[in-house]
Amino acid sequence: TKENKKVVIGFSQTGINDQWRKSMNKSMQLQADFHPEIELKILDGNDNVKKQIEDITQLINDKVDVLIISPVQSKPITPLVNKALLQDIPVLIVDRKIDGQNYTSYIGGDNYQVGINAANYIAALSSNKEKKILEIKGLKGSSPAAERHLGFSSTINTIPNLKITHTIQGNWEANSIKETLNNLLSKNNNVDYIFCHNDRMALGAWEVLKQHNLEHKVDIIGVDGLNGPNGGIQYVKDGILKATVYYPTGGNEAIKYAIDIVQGKKINKNNILETTIIDSRNADIMKNQFDKINQHQENLLAQQNKIKEQEETYASQSSMLKVLLAL
Numbered sequence: 276t277k278e279n280k281k282v283v284i285g286f287s288q289t290g291i292n293d294q295w296r297k298s299m300n301k302s303m304q305l306q307a308d309f310h311p312e313i314e315l316k317i318l319d320g321n322d323n324v325k326k327q328i329e330d331i332t333q334l335i336n337d338k339v340d341v342l343i344i345s346p347v348q349s350k351p352i353t354p355l356v357n358k359a360l361l362q363d364i365p366v367l368i369v370d371r372k373i374d375g376q377n378y379t380s381y382i383g384g385d386n387y388q389v390g391i392n393a394a395n396y397i398a399a400l401s402s403n404k405e406k407k408i409l410e411i412k413g414l415k416g417s418s419p420a421a422e423r424h425l426g427f428s429s430t431i432n433t434i435p436n437l438k439i440t441h442t443i444q445g446n447w448e449a450n451s452i453k454e455t456l457n458n459l460l461s462k463n464n465n466v467d468y469i470f471c472h473n474d475r476m477a478l479g480a481w482e483v484l485k486q487h488n489l490e491h492k493v494d495i496i497g498v499d500g501l502n503g504p505n506g507g508i509q510y511v512k513d514g515i516l517k518a519t520v521y522y523p524t525g526g527n528e529a530i531k532y533a534i535d536i537v538q539g540k541k542i543n544k545n546n547i548l549e550t551t552i553i554d555s556r557n558a559d560i561m562k563n564q565f566d567k568i569n570q571h572q573e574n575l576l577a578q579q580n581k582i583k584e585q586e587e588t589y590a591s592q593s594s595m596l597k598v599l600l601a602l
């Protein structure tokens with residue numbers, strides 16, 4: 276019931292336009308639903324820094340108990356975190372980072388490791404032959420793009436037969452890279468691998484490769500590895516991607532930590548989630564695992580609703596009993 280919802284967790288999400296964000300929100304909501312005393316308020320930043328600044332300002336003015344932020348870009352959001360902390364609102368940063376370490380806790384996948392995993396995977400495939408790589412990067416000024424690039428390029432630079440010959444600056448969405456990639460391939464189609472900072476841009480890259488009849492010649496490695504019909508796992512199964520690096524949303528964990536913070540428990544400053552390569556060898560296994568987890572969560576939720584119903588029935592019966600006993 277409404278009266279019980281005392282603790283408000285405010286979440287400023289970068290945006291809710293893509294499946295990865297939707298899945299993050301869903302796992303947060305699922306986790307929050309296990310705690311009737313929690314109200315989760317998610318604001319949609321529309322992948323726009325200006326909108327996100329408004330959202331965070333609103334959540335601060337609302338005096339939420341915990342503020343969770345996934346910043347569109349690091350720099351412009353950093354001062355707002357400071358502002359919240361000065362008003363004694365704990366701030367949990369998820370997935371994308373701010374500048375510096377002035378926050379309560381961070382939780383997210385290891386983006387540096389994402390880049391390293393992709394590079395090592397390409398190294399294993401290329402078996403010492405000279406190969407050319409194109410790197411397609413995520414939004415400038417967002418930390419996963421910077422860290423994926425750093426992990427990837429620093430590893431590739433230690434492998435003599437591999438070379439990053441081109442990079443394209445994207446913004447996480449397929450449309451941001453298609454034209455540039457098309458122009459590049461029209462001039463020079465000498466590419467063996469594409470490392471794409473996420474699966475949405477990777478799908479866009481594959482569509483452009485197809486127009487150039489290069490989709491069987493170039494192997495694409497993406498990032499995210501979402502389960503479901505338009506996710507990276509399916510793209511791997513369909514042969515669109517050679518592989519994808521699984522990047523967990525951290526949604527469940529963020530809510531768990533937020534609750535820990537509210538309860539005054541001590542949590543680590545930086546909580547880094549592991550990533551792993553998904554390719555044709557383990558795509559089915561991963562899909563089955565994720566399907567099972569989903570099923571399990573749905574079951575728990577159904578049980579929880581049953582318990583809630585029973586509690587309500589009990590409450591109304593016992594108040595009826597009281598009335599009767601008072602007669």
Ligand code: FRU
Nearest residue numbers: 293295296370371419447473
């Ligand atoms: C979703 C997304 C993912 C990517 C992440 C990086 O909005 O673009 O595809 O891995 O953000 O923060």
